[in-house]
Amino acid sequence: DQQVKQNSPSLSVQEGRISILNCDYTNSMFDYFLWYKKYPAEGPTFLISISSIKDKNEDGRFTVFLNKSAKHLSLHIVPSQPGDSAVYFCAARIRARDKIIFGKGTRLHILP
Amino acid sequence: GAGVSQSPSNKVTEKGKDVELRCDPISGHTALYWYRQRLGQGLEFLIYFQGNSAPDKSGLPSDRFSAERTGGSVSTLTIQRTQQEDSAVYLCASSSGDRGGHYGYTFGSGTRLTVV
Numbered sequence: 566d567q568q569v570k571q572n573s574p575s576l577s578v579q580e581g582r583i584s585i586l587n588c589d590y591t592n593s594m595f596d597y598f599l600w601y602k603k604y605p606a607e608g609p610t611f612l613i614s615i616s617s618i619k620d621k622n623e624d625g626r627f628t629v630f631l632n633k634s635a636k637h638l639s640l641h642i643v644p645s646q647p648g649d650s651a652v653y654f655c656a657a658r659i660r661a662r663d664k665i666i667f668g669k670g671t672r673l674h675i676l677p
Numbered sequence: 678g679a680g681v682s683q684s685p686s687n688k689v690t691e692k693g694k695d696v697e698l699r700c701d702p703i704s705g706h707t708a709l710y711w712y713r714q715r716l717g718q719g720l721e722f723l724i725y726f727q728g729n730s731a732p733d734k735s736g737l738p739s740d741r742f743s744a745e746r747t748g749g750s751v752s753t754l755t756i757q758r759t760q761q762e763d764s765a766v767y768l769c770a771s772s773s774g775d776r777g778g779h780y781g782y783t784f785g786s787g788t789r790l791t792v793v
Binding site: 571599601606607608609610611614654656662663664665666667668669670 | 681708710712718719720721722725727732733768770780781782783784785786787
């Protein structure tokens with residue numbers, strides 16, 4: 566049973582445009598949502614998080630939006646840069662369980 | 678250390694052999710996690726340590742898998758009688774502060790295990 570779903574395995578975006586990565590979840594007990602970025606042969610690196618009590622968190626070019634009623638979150642990257650090409654994992658935490666559950670990832674290609 | 682260190686970075690083993698994977702977390706991080714990523718899949722939770730105890734082992738796929746942590750620091754993941762389906766990248770992560778909420782985990786670069 567996939568509790569965190571990333572339905573797009575890959576996404577291609579022109580350099581300079583906005584990249585929007587989407588994620589859906591099923592568990593209402595998640596208290597934090599996180600995005601990780603992964604380059605080949607490296608471990609995932611933490612990018613940005615949002616508490617379940619908020620609907621938006623911004624950090625430079627990265628903004629995460631949370632729609633609790635739809636159980637949906639998205640990561641916006643603007644403007645997209647070549648170094649943003651990577652696999653992005655959506656993740657969520659149940660505080661009581663103290664572990665993070667990851668989606669399958671979306672591979673983002675930034676086109677020159 | 679400055680980051681999470683995993684060894685070996687690559688391991689090729691014959692089916693049926695035992696393997697040990699090591700993780701050295703960031704100094705002072707009390708929580709340690711093991712995940713694995715099989716080809717084309719997401720990160721699959723295996724086990725979580727708080728100090729030396731493992732409150733959540735629910736992700737270990739079978740009794741061939743075990744893990745321990747000593748001194749609240751280094752952890753070893755052991756896979757006995759390896760099978761081809763065990764081939765994956767095994768990732769270790771550690772965290773402190775808000776237990777992974779605000780700050781997420783810090784991951785190591787992983788051990789790529791290939792069972793032939």
